[in-house]
Amino acid sequence: SWDRAERAIAHLRPVFGSTRATAISFKRINAYVACRIHEGAQPGTIHAEVAALRRMLRLALEADLVHALPAFPSLPPSPAREGFLTSDQVDAVVANLKQPVADLVYTLWITGWRRREIQFLRWDDVNMEAGEIRLTAGRSKTRVGRMFPFAASRSLTAIVKARYAARSASSAYLFERTPGEPVKDFREAWRLACERAGVPGRVPHDLRRSRARALTRAHVPQSVAMRLLGHKTASMFLRYDVAATEDLAEAVAAAEKPTNRTKPVQESAFGAGPDESGIE
DSSP: OHHHHHHHHHHHHHTTTTTTGGGOOOHHHHHHHHHHEEEEEEEOHHHHHHHHHHHHHHHHHHSOSSSSOOOEEEEEOOOOOOOOOOOHHHHHHHHHTTTTTTHHHHHHHHHHHOHHHHHHHHHGGGEETTTEEEEGGSSSSTTEEEEOOOOGOEEEEEEEHHHHHHHTOOOOSSSSTTTTTEEOOOOOHHHHHHHHTOTTOOOTTHHHHHHHHHHHHOOOOOOHHHHHHHHHSHHHHHOOOOOHHHHHHHHHHHHOOOOOOOSOOOOEEEEEEEEOOOOO
């Protein structure tokens, strides 16, 4: 996303800003990575910064400003995040947010869509009569359009209808601070709301991960859940489908439930009795 690219550039500029593109080498990039690790930057952050640098150099190559790309060092692995929120925690976070961010966050929770897909959702994308939100291929990260039937959710229907009724003639987006101006950055408001709700350290993307988990626990077929969330591969969906401690405990408890045996198993010195072994 553009805001993440801007944060990456802010770290890259002091190191590479005055360096000629042709002088950017494997050694310099490797030194940058080592410095960022020493500063305590997270692996995902370093990945984003190096990806931004690679993209800049690739654009320079396409414009014939450089003749070759330097080799890039191997980066520390970026582990999958495992944060998620329960419905009660989401309610607590939303209670500490002002509008329109509160409605935006709750919509992220219900749909499980990516932040920017909801953040810049336009009224043109909403079919009030059909009760559907449609995401065009051009605004989808996977370049595949999809639909969310908001009419199937009473909570989301209430949000969309209330915002539709309150919109002005110059409104273009569902979630606007002022008419025609979408909510662009709510990181600080989100951070404070999470702290006040007793769930510090969560990120908005945890809402998407939480929805994947909720769909799985509701026994929604994986193919349907993937279509709702916009995952192209099963491996990526499973990366989001986080198993919480209570999930594991419920699985163990379910396995411990008594069976429908009408006859107890007779144990002997040699192990299971005939009912268990199947030998008459």
